[in-house]
Amino acid sequence: MSKVKFITFEGPEGAGKTTVIAEIYNRLNSIGKDVTLTREPGGIRISEKIRAIILDNDHQEMDGRTEALLYASARRQHLVERIIPSIIEGKIVLCDRFIDSSLAYQGHARGLGMDDVMSINAFAIGETMPDVTIFFDIPPEVGLQRITKSGVREQNRLDNEALQFHQKVYEGYKILLEQYPNRIISTDASLPLSEVTENVWKIISSQLISQDNS
Ligand SMILES: Nc1ncnc2c1ncn2[C@@H]1O[C@H](COP(=O)(O)OP(=O)(O)OP(=O)(O)O)[C@@H](O)[C@H]1O
Numbered sequence: 001m002s003k004v005k006f007i008t009f010e011g012p013e014g015a016g017k018t019t020v021i022a023e024i025y026n027r028l029n030s031i032g033k034d035v036t037l038t039r040e041p042g043g044i045r046i047s048e049k050i051r052a053i054i055l056d057n058d059h060q061e062m063d064g065r066t067e068a069l070l071y072a073s074a075r076r077q078h079l080v081e082r083i084i085p086s087i088i089e090g091k092i093v094l095c096d097r098f099i100d101s102s103l104a105y106q107g108h109a110r111g112l113g114m115d116d117v118m119s120i121n122a123f124a125i126g127e128t129m130p131d132v133t134i135f136f137d138i139p140p141e142v143g144l145q146r147i148t149k150s151g152v153r154e155q156n157r158l159d160n161e162a163l164q165f166h167q168k169v170y171e172g173y174k175i176l177l178e179q180y181p182n183r184i185i186s187t188d189a190s191l192p193l194s195e196v197t198e199n200v201w202k203i204i205s206s207q208l209i210s211q212d213n214s
Pocket residue numbers: 011012013014015016017018019020146147150152189190191192193194196
């Protein structure tokens with residue numbers, strides 16, 4: 001069995017990914033695992049700058065393909081500068097969003113087509129795919145309510161898309177779950193935070209323990 005090194009977290013806005021990943025990171029550290037915690041778009045200097053361009057509310061005129069290419073270029077830089085070096089150093093990488101976000105948001109919701117979006121991303125990432133992806137399953141309207149209610153952060157250009165767009169994103173993720181049943185594991189993200197955290201912890205620890213015993 002190949003080792004689980006690269007774990008990604010996916011789902012609609014406000015699903016709880018960032019909150020849960022922070023706790024998983026602490027727990028893995030506390031049992032002596034060497035972990036890199038990062039996010040997309042962003043994670044490193046150049047990719048954070050690209051993130052700011054993509055998500056700026058002032059950039060309403062951004063073309064869908066430009067958006068897809070910017071996400072892919074941010075991903076390329078992040079991959080070569082942070083993800084691959086961490087994997088080579090033997091670390092576990094926890095990444096808040098990756099390729100599946102591009103497939104669901106740009107490929108399906110934006111209507112660019114998942115195959116075309118996969119092609120431009122293949123140029124960016126080559127053979128590097130996540131070993132395991134955890135999908136935070138929540139109705140998009142519930143996730144959106146969480147971020148508007150909490151005021152946890154400013155609403156960006158993608159958050160401010162119509163509900164219909166976010167429903168398409170959710171539909172896109174459901175297609176990906178069928179397409180990659182061995183890689184993507186779904187968890188109910190509408191449960192209370194403590195339960196979601198425990199469920200995600202069970203998934204991750206079982207993956208890591210089964211490989212430690214192999
Ligand atoms: N299971 C939960 N139940 C209720 N509130 C939650 C739960 N999980 C997270 N939250 C709250 O929802 C808000 C959004 O959470 P978080 O930022 O972790 O989501 P996210 O998936 O990273 O969102 P985005 O992708 O839009 O950045 C936060 O205020 C967080 O405290």
